[in-house]
Amino acid sequence: MIRKVPVSTIMTHSVICLKKDDNLEDAKYLLKIHHVRHIPIVSGKSIIGMLSKTDLQRIGLWNDDGVVNDSISTLVRTKTTIEEVMTKKLTSVSSSTSVKKVAEIFAKEEFHALPIVDNNILIGIVTTTDLINFLLRQF
Numbered sequence: 001m002i003r004k005v006p007v008s009t010i011m012t013h014s015v016i017c018l019k020k021d022d023n024l025e026d027a028k029y030l031l032k033i034h035h036v037r038h039i040p041i042v043s044g045k046s047i048i049g050m051l052s053k054t055d056l057q058r059i060g061l062w063n064d065d066g067v068v069n070d071s072i073s074t075l076v077r078t079k080t081t082i083e084e085v086m087t088k089k090l091t092s093v094s095s096s097t098s099v100k101k102v103a104e105i106f107a108k109e110e111f112h113a114l115p116i117v118d119n120n121i122l123i124g125i126v127t128t129t130d131l132i133n134f135l136l137r138q139f
Contacts, residue, residue: 002138003100007093010134011116011124017042018051020083024061027051027082038113038125041086045121049086050113059085092117095124099134102126 016030017040027039031053041049059080092115093102102114106128116124 003098005099005134006095007097007099007102007114007116007126008095008124010099010130011095011126012130013124015040015122015125017122018082019043020048020081020086022082024056024080024082024085028056028061031056038127040115040122040125041082042122047090047092047115047117047122049083049088050090050111050115051082051086052113055085055087087111090115093126094118099131103131106131 016034016036018027018030020041020043030039031037037053039051040047041051091105091109091111093105095116095118097116105114106112112128114126115122116126
């Protein structure tokens, strides 16, 4: 049954992560080259925040057409830290959480990625795209 399938079957296991003191330019680069919209921010193996493409758009560091005001971009890159921009209040689920529960969380909340955490260690990430692709495979 689909509703009992654990999220571990659809999550991304190889997660690109950054630390809070990494720079925003590195974050922007990783988002671009890996074609992802969310990067977990970690301290050791524990997640402490999430940085999204939307976060970078909000501070003027990302524009979908690729054009960013260089003077503003330089100011933001040099004066703003990942820790200041990242989302700190996170909802996470364990790898045994059902896909149905994940879908309910996405439907209720306004975010599009959930960190998967077992024993306080980040082990993966699931996105709305992962969920949609899983549902499409069911047809």
